[in-house]
Amino acid sequence: MKQHSINPLDYRTPGHPINPIFLSRWSARAMSGEPIDHELLLRCFEAARWAPSASNCQERLFLYAHRDTPAFAQFFSLLAEGNQAWCHRAAVLIVALSDTLDAAGRPIRSHAFDTGLAVENLLLQACELGLVAHPMAGFSSERAISELNIPQRYLPQCMIAIGVPGDVNELSEFNQSRELPSQRKPMEEVTRASGFEPQN
Numbered sequence: 284m285k286q287h288s289i290n291p292l293d294y295r296t297p298g299h300p301i302n303p304i305f306l307s308r309w310s311a312r313a314m315s316g317e318p319i320d321h322e323l324l325l326r327c328f329e330a331a332r333w334a335p336s337a338s339n340c341q342e343r344l345f346l347y348a349h350r351d352t353p354a355f356a357q358f359f360s361l362l363a364e365g366n367q368a369w370c371h372r373a374a375v376l377i378v379a380l381s382d383t384l385d386a387a388g389r390p391i392r393s394h395a396f397d398t399g400l401a402v403e404n405l406l407l408q409a410c411e412l413g414l415v416a417h418p419m420a421g422f423s424s425e426r427a428i429s430e431l432n433i434p435q436r437y438l439p440q441c442m443i444a445i446g447v448p449g450d451v452n453e454l455s456e457f458n459q460s461r462e463l464p465s466q467r468k469p470m471e472e473v474t475r476a477s478g479f480e481p482q483n
């Protein structure tokens with residue numbers, strides 16, 4: 284498979300040694316517009332299936348549309364304009380749903396969190412396969428619910444574009460300028476060796 288011209292490992296340096304897959308995964312936008320084999324998509328979903336969840340409820344459901352199916356245009360239309368500008372070259376669009384209820388019909392507090400864990404597994408597996416995989420909150424959740432006939436117990440959490448890496452020069456000028464692996468806050472800003480001090 285064609286590789287993206289940008290290698291995140293050239294831009295990202297971890298503060299401590301970690302598995303390079305965590306640095307290699309990034310939200311690229313340049314995709315070629317080629318379809319992908321369904322088997323590749325199944326490998327991404329398989330990784331998502333093995334994510335942990337509270338009480339092993341596994342309360343996630345991935346709706347998907349390959350680009351050569353009628354559902355693709357329907358999924359594409361749900362995206363915000365800014366995302367449509369580059370997602371037209373995606374091979375697959377996904378709507379990640381969380382199931383808010385367990386098998387007994389009781390609310391699950393961590394449904395969004397658990398679905399997020401599954402999405403990260405999916406993204407990492409896609410990266411491992413050499414695919415672009417980009418999560419998006421820029422879409423109409425209300426329209427997804429009504430136009431995809433999503434039952435009330437499910438909540439759309441994000442959409443995901445998956446595709447074959449493409450030519451950065453085919454992105455708009457704006458998106459070309461954004462096609463760079465991002466950095467992270469320092470460790471001291473995201474960890475604390477204790478709770479907080481009393482507030483007053």
Ligand SMILES: Cc1cc2nc3c(=O)[nH]c(=O)nc-3n(C[C@H](O)[C@H](O)[C@H](O)COP(=O)(O)O)c2cc1C
Nearest residue numbers: 308309310311366417418419420421422441464465
């Ligand atoms: C829940 C979520 C929603 C996001 N929504 C969008 C989006 O609508 N459009 C977009 O271009 N990127 C979106 N992103 C990608 C983030 O901007 C990206 O993950 C972040 O800048 C870190 O960069 P990296 O993924 O390349 O490491 C989203 C990411 C997440 C996790």
